[in-house]
Amino acid sequence: MRRFRLVLRAERGKCVETVAKHEYWRAVDEYMRLEGAAEELELKIELLRKFLEEMDIRRYRAELEELQAKGEDAFLMLELDENGRAHARIETR
Secondary structure: OOOEEEEEOOEOOEOHHHHHHHHHHHHHHHHHHOOOOOHHHHHHHHHHHHHHHHOOHHHHHHHHHHHHHOOOOEEEEEEEOOOOOEEEEEEEO
8 A cells, every 4th residue: 555645624614524524525426436446536535534433533623723723824634654554643834
């Protein structure tokens, strides 16, 4: 499996969990319409699924909201490593 990264940013009125769910279902819908293989979409779907089902979303949401309330440009970096494990970290600019 190859590495894959995805940046999630909370949007006005939407927390990072809502954004992740929207991105997941948008990717699934796009994947279902394709006739051929789409490795990048498969990786995106798998990474978002792992984030939504296996990670502590509440913790990430709370940390992001706290940083954003302080005026920082904070976002969540998701990564699927070559072994299929998902990792998440909060970054700021």
